Amino acid sequence: MTGTLAPAKQLTATDRCDRCGAQAYIRATLPVGGELLFCAHHGRQHVTVLRDRGADIQDESARLSDTPSTARDNER
Ligand SMILES: [Zn+2]
Numbered sequence: 001m002t003g004t005l006a007p008a009k010q011l012t013a014t015d016r017c018d019r020c021g022a023q024a025y026i027r028a029t030l031p032v033g034g035e036l037l038f039c040a041h042h043g044r045q046h047v048t049v050l051r052d053r054g055a056d057i058q059d060e061s062a063r064l065s066d067t068p069s070t071a072r073d074n075e076r
Contacts, residue, residue, distance in 0.1 A: 008058050017042055027058040040064055 008027070015024040017039035026043030028036045031054040038046060040061040047057050 011037070011058070011060050025059070025061040025064060027060075029056040029058070031055060 011024050011027060013023055015027075015037050016022065017024050018036050019042040020039060022039035022041070024037035025040045026038040026047060028038070028047065028050045030036070030050070036046070036050070036055075043059065043061060047059070051057055
């Protein structure tokens with residue numbers, strides 16, 4: 001399963017942080033299956049540990065700071 005680039009679903013406003021219920025911007029997909037969602041704040045607290053455990057981290061916290069003038073440049 002490692003090394004493959006699965007088509008990640010973009011996080012939406014309905015995705016909520018598992019810790020505090022705020023909008024989630026970081027998704028951690030666990031190697032054993034399952035996934036965790038974190039807001040930017042809690043994501044920074046847990047991402048390092050999860051990554052050490054082999055979780056795949058999808059970090060969309062950059063969207064927090066996007067502005068109308070540059071938002072389109074980040075599309076891919
Ligand atoms: Zn949170």
